[in-house]
Amino acid sequence: MATAIEFNHVSKQYRLGLVSTRTLSNDLKRWWVTSIMGKEDPFLKIGSTNDRSKKADSEYVWALKDIDFKVERGDVVGIIGKNGAGKSTLLKLLSKVTGPTTGTIKARGRIGSLLEVGTGFHPEMTGRENIYLNGAILGMTKTEISRKLDEIIDFSGCERYIDTPVKRYSSGMTVRLGFAVAAFLEPEILVVDEVLAVGDAEFQKKAIGKMKDVSSGEGRTVLFVSHNMASIRQLCRSGILLENGLVTYTGTATDTVAHYLSGFGDTMCYHADITMEHREFANTTREIELLTVSMTNDGDDYATNQPLDFYVRMYKHKNNIESATLEIMFNNSSCDRLGSYISGPIDLKDVQGEFTVHVRIVDHHLAKGTYSVCFQIGQKDIHSGLKDYDIVHNVLFFSVAYSDQIKKDTIVLWRKNWGSTVFQGDCEVISDRRNRNLV
């Protein structure tokens, strides 16, 4: 089997935030260094990995880093990963919408992309006119479209409205028409991004069937991005798992999906010694350093009404810090921030060196599921301003199960709304004489 697509150490760097007046100066600097002094681009060196949930320590971010894989001809590859893992960026690079920062992509045959169906539809034009326009945008010639026009109209199921302006169409009909055009594009490599999420059940079935035909019968290569694990397993032969802009797993579609689903918190973690790996920001002052974090656990999942006890051991490097605020943040299994517990200012006047803080969250209100915990120690009061001493991410993992009581009573577990929540709890400094004496 010949290789259809080859990614060769492909990386893509993005700049965070808005394009400010600084770009011009950065551009001039870049131009000066690369063109006049003949050195390497200084901005390619900096940049952190792509993790949307963490605060950035650099203005630049690698949306994709060192992507290296091959796709065989006729293969159907599912690309999975969390939001912001770089899936769409990868497809955008392949469909030439934007260029890579480094590396090369090679492909054999025409690449057709279905990044968004109905792209370039003009609302004032009729369905028929839009078929021609959309087809041409996707790279078909007029004669090609004319030849397939009847099939396309038939597949879309919009015969009746084909001479009506598209602005009168329902959104479902627009999608149907758009997909119909793209389905008959007949490229050697088809790039599909989440198109099956729209349209009714009958149409989804039709679309999946068409995609299967394209790959099996006609021997074309398909790259398919979806969050729907069922359709990935159903359609794809192999899979690529993207995490934070890196390829972390490749294999058969079923294996990749299994790996992806098990990836989050498959082993619970109730105690962790903090290492640099947990820290995304090397630039925190660490005037107070997090040493170990732990939570009491009896070896089982937590019940919904069971309090959570956290013990956070820290080291105070600067004696003049009089107080600090501890924040404990909870993420769900998709790494979405659910809410945080924020302590009041903890009095640290009498503390020297190592100390431990005990936090008890009395009523966590978390639903059944797996959660990860992040910790942050810093200043949060108005007088001394905001300051981060140390932040660690996703160090503890725990699960919540329904207690028997709650299983019976169907109650709403979230307190306010479904957005972020502030957890209520108690916080105390445990004097640790033994450690203090050692210091």
Added chain:
Amino acid sequence: MSETQEWTTVIKPKDKLLAVDLKELWRYRDLFTLFVKRNITTQYKQTILGPAWFVVQPILTVFMYMVVFGGIAGIGTDGIPQPLFYLAGTCFWHYFSDCLDKTSNTFVSNAGLFGKVYFPRLVTPLSNVTSNLLRFGIQMGLFIVVYLIYAIQGDCPASPNWYLLLFPFLVMMIAGLALGFGLLITSMTTKYRDLSILFSFLVSLWMYATPIVYPLSMVKGKVAAGMDLYTIMRLNPVTPVLETFKYGALGAGEFIGWGWLLYSLAFLCALLFLGVLVFNKTQKSFMDTV
């Protein structure tokens, strides 16, 4: 299928400076015609007057010029009837500024489409410049009608001459100049948006640096800030084109000379070359900066 088969697509971070894929552009010629068709058919959908606006705009403009420049300011028109003189300049200038405006907004106004599908981006400005020809053609029709009215009445000081044969060539030059400037501007404004404010302001001033509301002959011998205005005016690459048309169609003033026309053409070639290069370079990365 053997391994030895050539890669048909190779995507690299940076292409060679001159990598303008004309073959690819040709492959998308159907898209070009469809874009032209779309631009024309959708322009005046759901308006009352429809394409009549093509005619209303220049008539009102010329009327304004007659009042302000011909009437109040008393600027001469080389002995040509005012409506004819103004109409000739306005039609050309409108075509130029429309093309420039459309082209210089290529990236910003098509960001949604460009962000999803790849096709040679040059198709968009090329089709815009072409579809604007319809409007220009209708306005030229108006010009001819007005001309005929004057001719039938007799006693018309304006008369065409052989230089009018250059007309198709002049239109292409105007289109090329607008395209060249537009490509440069749109490439620059994707990143630094404030430049578009500067450019749209400059274009509106540019009209007064072009002999439209006054004849070029009026500038002869005038000196401003120690510089010969006549030379500076002719350095404006639009001036020789417009002057040749006005001379050819109306016999207004005198022929500007082949030298100046060649200067305009050379300017156009250099500009278009540079514009396409910069545009081509920008299209690869503009989605990240727009």
